[in-house]
Amino acid sequence: MVDFQQLKLSVGIEEVARNFLELSLIPYEDTLRGKCPTCGTDDPRALLITPGKGLWYCFTKKVGGDLIALVAHVSKISQRESAESLANVYMVEKKQEQKTDGALEPLNYLEPAHEQCAALGFPEPVATLVGVGYASKGMMRGTVAVPIRLPNGSLIGYIGITEAKVPKSWRIEPCQS
Numbered sequence: 001m002v003d004f005q006q007l008k009l010s011v012g013i014e015e016v017a018r019n020f021l022e023l024s025l026i027p028y029e030d031t032l033r034g035k036c037p038t039c040g041t042d043d044p045r046a047l048l049i050t051p052g053k054g055l056w057y058c059f060t061k062k063v064g065g066d067l068i069a070l071v072a073h074v075s076k077i078s079q080r081e082s083a084e085s086l087a088n089v090y091m092v093e094k095k096q097e098q099k100t101d102g103a104l105e106p107l108n109y110l111e112p113a114h115e116q117c118a119a120l121g122f123p124e125p126v127a128t129l130v131g132v133g134y135a136s137k138g139m140m141r142g143t144v145a146v147p148i149r150l151p152n153g154s155l156i157g158y159i160g161i162t163e164a165k166v167p168k169s170w171r172i173e174p175c176q177s
C-alpha cells in the first residue's frame with residue numbers, strides 16, 4: 001500500500017505533469033496551462049496546474065485535486081493505480097536506502113587508543129574515526145579489529161590483525177579532513 005503523503009513529499013506536480021504524463025504545458029503567471037488529453041477538447045487552456053499549491057483543475061470536466069488525482073484523470077485509471085505507478089518511478093530509491101538488513105552493530109568494547117593500533121598504523125584519532133580498535137575480549141580477542149563496510153556504510157564484519165600478521169604492503173593513508 002502506497003503512503004500518499006510520502007509520495008507527495010517525494011515528487012512535485014509539475015515534474016509529474018511534464019515528465020511522467022508528458023503533457024505540454026505553457027506557463028501563465030504562477031500556473032501552467034495545457035490541453036487535457038482525457039477530455040479531448042482543443043482548448044489549449046483546459047487544464048490548469050498550480051505547482052506552488054500542488055493542485056490542478058480540468059475546466060472541461062470541472063474536476064481537480066492533487067498529483068495522484070491528476071495521473072488518475074489523465075491516464076484514466078483509479079487513484080490507487082495512479083499512486084502505485086507513481087511510487088514505482090519516484091519512491092524506488094527511498095526503499096533501497098531504508099534497506100539495511102544484515103548490518104551489524106559496532107563492537108562497543110574496542111580500544112582505539114591501544115598501542116597495538118598505533119603500531120599497526122592507526123594512531124588514536126584515525127582509529128576512532130574509522131572504528132578500528134584493539135579487542136581485549138570476544139572473538140577478535142588479542143587482535144586489532146578493522147571494520148568492513150558496504151559502500152552505504154553498513155557494517156558487515158571485522159578483520160582481526162596482529163602485528164605478527166601484518167601484510168608487507170599494509171599501509172594506512174588517512175585522508176586529511
Ligand SMILES: [Zn+2]
Nearest residue numbers: 036039058061
Ligand atoms: Zn480533463
